[in-house]
Structures are given as structure tokens and as C-alpha cells.
Amino acid sequence: MLSVKHDLLAALAAELEKLSPGAGAKAVFESPKVAAHGDFACTAAMQLAKPLKLNPRQVADTLQANLMATPAWAQWVEAIEIAGPGFINVRLKPAAKQEVVREVLQAGEKFGWQAPRNERVLVEFVSANPTGPLHVGHGRQAALGDAICNLFQTQGWDVWREFYYNDAGVQIQTLANSTQCRAKGLKPGDAGWPESAYNGDYIGDIATDFLAGKTVKADDREFTGSGDADDLDGIRQFAVAYLRHEQDLDLQAFQVKFDNYYLESSLYTSGRVEAAVNKLIEAGKTYEQDGALWLRSTDYGDDKDRVMRKTDGTYTYFVPDVAYHITKFERGFGKVVNIQGTDHHGTIARVRAGLQAAGVGIPQGYPDYVLHTMVRVMRGGEEVKISKRAGSYVTLRDLIEWTSKDAVRFFLLSRKPDTEYIFDIDLALAQNNDNPVYYVQYAHARICSVLNAWGGDVASLASVDLSPLVGPQAQALMLQLAKYPQMLTAAATDFAPHDVTFYLRELASSYHSYYDAERILVDDESVKLARLALVAATARVLHNGLAVLGVSAPQKM
Secondary structure, three states, X not given: OHHHHHHHHXXXXXXXXXXXXXXXXXXXXXOOOOHHHOOEEEOHHHHHHHHHOOOHHHHHHHHHHHHHOOHHHHHHEEEEEEEOOOEEEEEEOHHHHHHHHHHHHHHHHHXXXXXXXXXXXXXXOOOOOOOOOOEHHHHHHHHHHHHHHHHHHHOOOEEEEEEEEOOOOHHHHHHHHHHHHHHOOOOOOOOOOOOOOOOOHHHHHHHHHHHOOOEEEOOOOEEEOOOOOOOHHHHHHHHHHHHHHHHHHHHHHXXXXXXXXXXXXXXXXXXXXXXXXXXXXXXOOXXXXXXXXXXXXXXXXXXXXXXXXXXOOOEOOHHHHHHHHHHHHHOOOOEEEEEEEHHHHHHHHHHHHHHHHOOOOOOOOOOEEEEEOOEEEEEOOEEEOOOOOOOOOOEHHHHHHHOOHHHHHHHHOOOOOOOOXXXXXXXXXXXXXXXXXXXXXXXXXXXXXXXXXXXXXHHHHHHOOOOOOOOHHHHHHHHHHHOHHHHHHHHHHOOOOHHHHHHHHHHHHHHHHHHHHOOOOOOOHHHHHHHHHHHHHHHHHHHHHHHHHOOOOOOOO
16 A cells, blocks of 8 residues: 555646646645545645635646546545545545555565665663662653664664763762762661762662672673772772663663663763863853853853853763763764653753854754653552652662563553653553553454464465455554554654554554454455455554564464
8 A cells, every 4th residue: 555655646746746836745645534534635725726826626626637537546546525625535445455465464574664774873861870770760761762763773774772871970979978888887867877878778789799799790891899898989880880780680671772881981081071172162162250161052042151160170961961972973973862851951952052062063953852751650549659869769670570571661652751651550460451552462462363273374465365355444454554654754753652652552443343343264265365464464563563662562362
């Protein structure tokens, strides 16, 4: 059906050009708001009426006659109906809708994918401070980042996943001090326990292992505790390695992998922070005031100028961000997407301002940002409190162990990133149609059961006669399959993996309706094979869509 749609649009564009040069760009199909009105809708007649000085319905009448005279429309279109002020509603022949079944089965896991575009995109996500296990907010970010990367891959991008480790600054020193206090026998609530210290039990675990002289190994480092409670630098290195290992385990449980881990500390040791600051100074975009160095960020749309270097000589947190993004651009990533919490909203203008002021050729609007809200967790009708610094927060691994990796991914992706999300543990465990991931996975498993009962070669279904697929539920299901490629493109463009979850639920619903309406394993061989081809194509698209989300497609449930 994709080729059918392409041919119909090409013919429509040609006819629009004949009516008004340049109007071919208006050759676009929309989905009718009411399914009974047709399969495609077109508003070009209303758009051309004014420049042609004609009534919209007159333009529509002309288009109707001209289009049905073209080979493509004569072959694939059953009827054109003009409605209202000039809407053109298109009804396809069953054969046109049936084409999508063959296209799905022939393309397999690549159905809906676009050709390689030879462009690179870097997606930075999670980027958690190595000061504790990943919490459910990090989980939402991990799910978003991984799904957005998968969406970009379907659109032909060369995708690079990157985790930026904030291993420098005040929080790391607080981690070291907290661990040292536990190593010296103090605990939260004791006299002398620092007010700013981290109180979680994991701090005690780190101190115990450090004193025992254990060795911890993360993805890029290995460190052995000296056992000396006065060895603050050793404690710091041990604690960072320990928590990086813990975060590695969190990510493994969530089946998220990264191509690179970039250390904030390396920006300082390599001199990149100083180099970025010097670029800004040399460009005349800074000034000294009150003993601090300021960036003229108002020149780039920020609401006020920003301090870069404080009076104590340390840099504010957006300065290494500027240096980091210069490295991204220098590494050849013309497109960069940062996925962060909504608390980072204020950094967008100043980072972009710094990148423009540096004068290194970075385009305006670089990088793109996807900001997400935090997650509330409910169980038994009560909220499970999240308190990151108190050490009583729900970790990502908690959520996975309480439910499943599939449920956590699907649920955390089922709303727009900037919408607050309530994760209902009881719903995630429910095995009924109210549980969206169960509903979608069950549709896939149900199809696999039918195909297994048949016992034939699924690959052979790509060449069967599809003409028996004429029932209303079958046609509705085929139209739903045909929407998948366009949905992928829109979801990638809008950084919207939630669109994939909505689509999959609609596809599952269409399949369940079809299954209830038509028996598949009938005696008539031609009808049976056609129906098997349709459900096999549906299983393939369900599998593909779930894969974009990082969710499995079970064959049995």
C-alpha cells in the first residue's frame, strides 16, 4: 500500500500542477476524522480555490474527473466523494489495501525503515551523577533515550548513544565526605553527621567494602580500597567506581547500552574547559564585573547575562556544558539531542548562547532538548515516596524487580515526556486488557498461537492471493498496518516514542476486532492463507514497534 499511496500522490501532484504551477506541493493525504468517510482525505481543492478564483467544489469536481482518468487512480481507487465545502474523500479498492500485507511480509523487520541518509546523530541520556543508584526518573530518561535512538535508526540515521558522567564538582566531594563519615563510624542522625551528607544505606555499603579492601570494577575503571578511613581521595575514587558499577547493573537490567561514556572530569584535565572560555573571551563575548567573569548571553536571547567564572575561580555548571558540546560538534555530530529532566530548562538558553558566542560554526538551535518530568510510583493506592538525597527513593531496579523490564519501558514511554507520569505497579502486574503492555503483547502471542496451530512456512505467505481479504475488519486492520511507516517518521521528527505506544494499542485493538469477526483457520485453503498472511503481517508490525520501544514480543503468554 505504500507504493500505492506513492503512485496516487504522484498523480495528484501532477494534476495540481496542471491547475496551478507550484501547487504540486499540496499533494498530501490526511486520515479522515470519520472512518466511514473514506480511506484518504485531501484539502487541496479548498487551498487552490482562492488563487484560481473558483468555488472549492468546482475545483474538487475538476480534480475528481482528472484524477480518475489517470492510470494509478483508475487502478487503485474505488470512488472519489466530494463533501462539505470541497473535501475530497478517497475510497480505495480492496486490492490497494491488500498490498500492505505483501509489503510487510517482504520487508520483515525493516518495514517502515528509510534508506541510510549518511548523517550522524548523538543522543545523550541518563547522564546521572555517580552518587547513587539510578532512580525511576533516570529510568524514564533511559527509556526515552533508547527509544528515540531506535526511532532515529529507522529513519536512516547513524546513531551514537552517549552517557555523560558528572564526576566532578561539589556532589562528588559530598559523596566522598559522606562515605568517609560512615567509614569512621558515624551514621545519619549521629552528632557530627554532616547536614549535606547522603543518607542512603548504600553509603554504608560503600564504606564497609572500602574498609575491607575490596576491588570494584566499572565499565572504564577498577579501584581497590586502601582500608584507611583517612584516605579521602582513595575513598572518593572507590565510591565513584562503586556507584558506576551499580549504575552499570541498573542499565544492564534495563537492557540499555551506550556507545561511549564521556567524563566531565576529562573536560578539565584535557584543558577543554579553559579552551572554551578562552574562545569566548577572544570573541569579545565576556566581561569582568564584581570579581567574576560574565557571558553576554543576552546577545543571544537569554533573559540576563550569566556568570561563567565565580569570584572563587571555579566555573559555573553551564561552562563545562559549553565545552562538552563543542566536542560533540568537533566529533562530527551535526545533530545532537539531549534528554534531561525539566529542572535543566534554564540551561538551554545559556548553553546555546555559549555555543553561538564561541564562534566555532555551530548552527543556531544546537543542540535539541527533550525534557521530561519525574515519575510518581503508586502501589495499593498509595504513593511510594521518592526522595533521592534521603536514600529512600525508588530505584530503577526496584521497579523492574517489582514488575518487569517490559512493563517499565512501555509504561514510562506511554506519555509525552513533559507530562507527569504516575507508575501504577498494580496495573503493570495485571494480566488483563487494562494493562496496555499486556494488551499489545497478548495480541502478538495470540497471532503466534494461530500460526503455530497452522504449522506452515510463514515466509511462503508473502506470495499468496490476498483477494479474499475484503471484510470490513480486515480492511480496517490493513489500513492500520499502512500507517506504521508514517507514524515512525513523525515520532522520530517529534522525539515522540509515546506515539509508538498509542499506535501499537490501536493496532492490537484492530487485530482483536478482526480475530473476533473472522475465523482464520477455515477449510477454504485460499481464504485461510490470505487471512494467515494478514495476521502474520500484523504480528511482524507489532514485533517491530515493540522493538523500537525496547519491549519484547512474546510468542506465548
